[in-house]
Amino acid sequence: MSNFFTHHPSSYRDPSGFVFEKEGTLYRQVNISFKENFDFFIESGCYRQLAEKGLLIRHEQINKNLTGEDNYYTTLKPEKISFVSYPYEWSFDMLKDAALLTLCLAREALDHGMILKDATPYNIQWHWGKLIFIDTLSFEKFNEEPWIAYRQFCENFLGPLLIMHYSKMSLPQLQLAWPDGIPLPVIKSLLPKRSRFSFHTYLHIHLHTKVSASQKNNTVAPKQFPKQKMLNLISSLEILVKNLKIPVQQTAWSEYYEEASKRNDYLEQKKKIIHEWLNEIQDLKTAADLGANEGEFSQLLSSKNIQTVAADFDPYCINKLYLIIKKRREKNIQPIVLDLSTPSPAIGVNNEERNSFLNRTHVDLALALALVHHLAIGKNIPLEMVASFFQQMSKYLIIEFVPKEDEKIQLMLSGRKDIYVEYDEKYFEQAFGKYYTVRSKQSIEGSLRILYLLVKI
Amino acid sequence: MHHFLYIDPGSGSYLVQVIVAGALGVVFFFRNIKNYIKAFFTRPNKKSDDNPPA
Numbered sequence: 001m002s003n004f005f006t007h008h009p010s011s012y013r014d015p016s017g018f019v020f021e022k023e024g025t026l027y028r029q030v031n032i033s034f035k036e037n038f039d040f041f042i043e044s045g046c047y048r049q050l051a052e053k054g055l056l057i058r059h060e061q062i063n064k065n066l067t068g069e070d071n072y073y074t075t076l077k078p079e080k081i082s083f084v085s086y087p088y089e090w091s092f093d094m095l096k097d098a099a100l101l102t103l104c105l106a107r108e109a110l111d112h113g114m115i116l117k118d119a120t121p122y123n124i125q126w127h128w129g130k131l132i133f134i135d136t137l138s139f140e141k142f143n144e145e146p147w148i149a150y151r152q153f154c155e156n157f158l159g160p161l162l163i164m165h166y167s168k169m170s171l172p173q174l175q176l177a178w179p180d181g182i183p184l185p186v187i188k189s190l191l192p193k194r195s196r197f198s199f200h201t202y203l204h205i206h207l208h209t210k211v212s213a214s215q216k217n218n219t220v221a222p223k224q225f226p227k228q229k230m231l232n233l234i235s236s237l238e239i240l241v242k243n244l245k246i247p248v249q250q251t252a253w254s255e256y257y258e259e260a261s262k263r264n265d266y267l268e269q270k271k272k273i274i275h276e277w278l279n280e281i282q283d284l285k286t287a288a289d290l291g292a293n294e295g296e297f298s299q300l301l302s303s304k305n306i307q308t309v310a311a312d313f314d315p316y317c318i319n320k321l322y323l324i325i326k327k328r329r330e331k332n333i334q335p336i337v338l339d340l341s342t343p344s345p346a347i348g349v350n351n352e353e354r355n356s357f358l359n360r361t362h363v364d365l366a367l368a369l370a371l372v373h374h375l376a377i378g379k380n381i382p383l384e385m386v387a388s389f390f391q392q393m394s395k396y397l398i399i400e401f402v403p404k405e406d407e408k409i410q411l412m413l414s415g416r417k418d419i420y421v422e423y424d425e426k427y428f429e430q431a432f433g434k435y436y437t438v439r440s441k442q443s444i445e446g447s448l449r450i451l452y453l454l455v456k457i
Numbered sequence: 458m459h460h461f462l463y464i465d466p467g468s469g470s471y472l473v474q475v476i477v478a479g480a481l482g483v484v485f486f487f488r489n490i491k492n493y494i495k496a497f498f499t500r501p502n503k504k505s506d507d508n509p510p511a
Binding site: 145151225 | 484
């Protein structure tokens with residue numbers, strides 16, 4: 001076996017080890033400098049307990065130097081994550097649960113004489129229906145020092161959650177603006193003055209900001225920080241995070257299905273057609289439900305054991321879907337907040353650290369139901385460009401064409417000039433015909449809409 | 458310590474934890490006494506679900 005491998009572009013910060021890809025498989029190398037901590041992590045039973053509780057990704061230890069590097073200690077082969085998502089694609093309760101998971105891990109680690117040295121949401125991923133911690137090398141011996149990841153936790157989790165809580169708005173975009181965490185002074189200035197009267201908020205944000213600013217140029221020797229103090233700190237953060245919430249908001253898209261189902265069995269008809277098509281296509285394992293709303297069709301895909309990414313630009317719908325998935329322990333649906341007219345970009349060092357949505361998304365089937373008119377008419381994106389976008393992510397595409405005569409488009413056009421002279425069934429077929437062949441085409445009874453099953457050329 | 462190389466904890470974030478933990482020590486001490494007294498006079502409740510959130 002050759003020593004050729006590719007260093008994962010996001011795995012460069014931690015000197016304990018790194019993630020690399022070799023012959024299509026992802027591994028994690030543990031460096032010799034981290035030997036003592038890693039052995040302790042395994043021997044103390046910390047790993048076993050976290051893995052058994054489903055808090056940390058399981059791995060297989062391979063005692064083989066696959067990189068050929070001198071600083072090798074051991075190699076781990078973690079379970080594969082099917083679709084990588086980032087905190088700027090999560091809804092409020094997803095970020096909140098990720099924060100609680102981080103604190104739970106810190107507490108569990110302490111029970112084994114260890115501490116969590118990183119508190120970044122990028123170490124958390126979606127795996128079989130829930131959030132899971134993926135960085136196995138984030139645990140080191142607790143030396144009775146203050147928490148090294150405290151500021152990181154406050155800036156990456158607490159800050160965005162508090163801003164959303166006090167503004168009563170879902171703002172996943174904040175994480176994209178500050179991918180390494182919102183600086184404490186920014187968090188403080190975005191929070192209302194009354195937030196000072198919340199004891200735990202005062203301690204972790206207001207006081208934290210003040211003390212940090214006053215200590216900028218002084219080097220302070222690490223203080224003694226016994227386990228009980230650390231547990232108190234974690235408890236305080238837990239109490240604060242658990243009490244944060246955003247109100248359930250009625251957006252233009254909530255209750256969509258309820259309204260849609262009243263339209264002459266429209267929803268049932270659509271489900272029936274898609275159900276039949278799904279039975280016809282062989283070997284469907286993964287799908288992306290684009291414009292998923294509250295995930296009615298994602299659940300149809302999931303019932304066929306298809307792992308589905310359910311994307312919608314409305315964070316309130318995605319939050320609702322997340323809470324349903326959590327309650328039902330649904331394993332096949334991963335909800336993400338995503339604006340399809342401006343999908344998540346590639347960010348970070350070399351623009352490679354966090355992959356763009358399109359580079360990450362390669363599925364067997366894409367579902368675009370009641371969506372195309374929002375892109376073509378709502379956002380003025382020509383249908384050729386919409387078709388080109390979809391063809392990059394899947395072989396099969398189930399798409400719904402909504403003609404201009406449809407009441408919903410008439411509503412969209414009521415307040416603006418109709419410049420979409422070309423927009424009709426023929427133009428739609430021409431545009432998508434550049435990339436796809438039509439395998440099936442069926443009108444949805446009781447409406448003017450048409451469903452297409454397209455296969456990429 | 459190697460971890461200083463990749464996370465800058467900001468010296469203030471260390472100091473503030475010492476102050477915060479001091480304040481929390483006092484608050485939790487009295488909270489525990491309150492809970493103890495409350496538990497003494499009330500029937501034991503079914504323990505709430507402390508399972509991890511994810």
